[in-house]
Amino acid sequence: MSSAQPTRVVVLISGSGSNLQALIDGQQRGQLPIDIVAVISNRPAVRGLLRAEHAGIPAEVLDHTRYDSREAFDTALQECIDHYRPELVVLAGFMRILTPTFTRHYEGRMLNIHPSLLPKYQGLHTHQRALDAGESEHGVTVHFVTAELDGGPPAVQARVPVLPGDDAESLAARVQSQEHVIYPLAVKWFAEGRLRMESGRALLNNEPLGPNGYLMDTTQS
Numbered sequence: 001m002s003s004a005q006p007t008r009v010v011v012l013i014s015g016s017g018s019n020l021q022a023l024i025d026g027q028q029r030g031q032l033p034i035d036i037v038a039v040i041s042n043r044p045a046v047r048g049l050l051r052a053e054h055a056g057i058p059a060e061v062l063d064h065t066r067y068d069s070r071e072a073f074d075t076a077l078q079e080c081i082d083h084y085r086p087e088l089v090v091l092a093g094f095m096r097i098l099t100p101t102f103t104r105h106y107e108g109r110m111l112n113i114h115p116s117l118l119p120k121y122q123g124l125h126t127h128q129r130a131l132d133a134g135e136s137e138h139g140v141t142v143h144f145v146t147a148e149l150d151g152g153p154p155a156v157q158a159r160v161p162v163l164p165g166d167d168a169e170s171l172a173a174r175v176q177s178q179e180h181v182i183y184p185l186a187v188k189w190f191a192e193g194r195l196r197m198e199s200g201r202a203l204l205n206n207e208p209l210g211p212n213g214y215l216m217d218t219t220q221s
Contacts, residue, residue, distance in 0.1 A: 006035040007191035010086040012077075012094040013041045017048020019092040019113060022180040023187060024055045032184055033191045038084045040077070042096055058084075064096060074102040081106075088190055091145065092183070100147035108197040110145040111190065113183050115175050117157055117212070118143060122150035127168040127175065138162050138171060140179050141213065142186040144197040153202040154213030155195055156182045182216060 006027075011020050020039060026032035039052035042064045052059035062080055067073035073096075081089060091112040103110070116126040118141040130138040139159040146152035158178035162171060189195035194205050202209045 006033050007088055008084065008086045009034045009036045009088045009090055009187070009191075010038045010040065010081050010084050011036055011090045011092050012081075013039060013046065013048035013092050014043050014095040015046050015048060015093050017046070017051045017092060018176065019179055019183050020048050021051050022184050023090065023092070024051065024057070026184040026188070028055070032188050034088075034187060037086060038081075040080055042073075042077075042094070048093075070097070071099055071101070074099045078102055078105055088187070090183075090187060097149060098145070098147075103145055103147045107146065108144065111142055111155070111183075111186060112145050112150070112152070113179055114141050114143065114150050115172070115179070117141060117159065118150060118154055119211075125168075127171045130162065131166060131168060131171065135162050138175060140175050140182065142182055143213070144202060146200075153197060153200060153209070154211070155189075155202045155204070155209065156186045156214045156216065157212050158182045158216040178216070 013020055023036060027034050027036060036057050039048065039057055039059045041049055041061050044061045044063055049059045060080060062077055064073045087109060089106050089110040117139045121129050137159050139157055141154050142156045143154045144152040158181065160174045160178060186195060189204065196203050202213055204214055
């Protein structure tokens with residue numbers, strides 16, 4: 001991708017949009033060579049839509065409850081996204097299971113962030129599940145999206161310690177602080193042409209990444 005032109009990005013949200021804000025901040029500071037051309041939410045009246053509005057980014061609501069099937073919603077969502085001609089689609093707390101047809105359409109150009117050290121704890125309630133299992137560390141993963149739920153190849157992971165006395169809320173807060181570091185990093189690498197997906201693997205600087213992606217360890221408490 002040319003460094004002269006920022007990478008066109010569409011961000012999908014379902015809620016508060018804190019990772020969206022991290023991307024907006026990075027763009028506005030000139031740290032990310034991206035242009036967030038649209039924010040699309042499947043839920044109305046969420047805070048993430050206000051974040052987009054305040055940043056002057058076009059925002060749309062595509063309420064999934066108004067569609068008869070998952071396939072019908074994904075078809076409408078794909079049409080809405082493609083209107084903006086993005087080079088990258090970023091799922092930032094987008095709480096929808098996507099159909100294989102949809103994920104194939106954006107394969108290699110759609111990223112998601114998941115609050116666990118994938119492949120551990122796919123799905124929901126990851127922080128409590130990590131605590132219940134007695135894990136000594138937990139974390140967050142940015143990965144390319146494939147048809148397998150939370151199963152695409154990891155690009156970046158950040159690890160955080162599980163501390164004595166942690167509950168799901170305190171652990172989630174520690175993980176979220178790292179989300180706001182590694183998601184902009186992964187998006188930056190993609191926009192610079194350094195991060196890509198090929199033959200089902202994530203590559204950084206043309207070198208295949210391991211099963212956990214690029215690892216970032218942190219002692220932040």
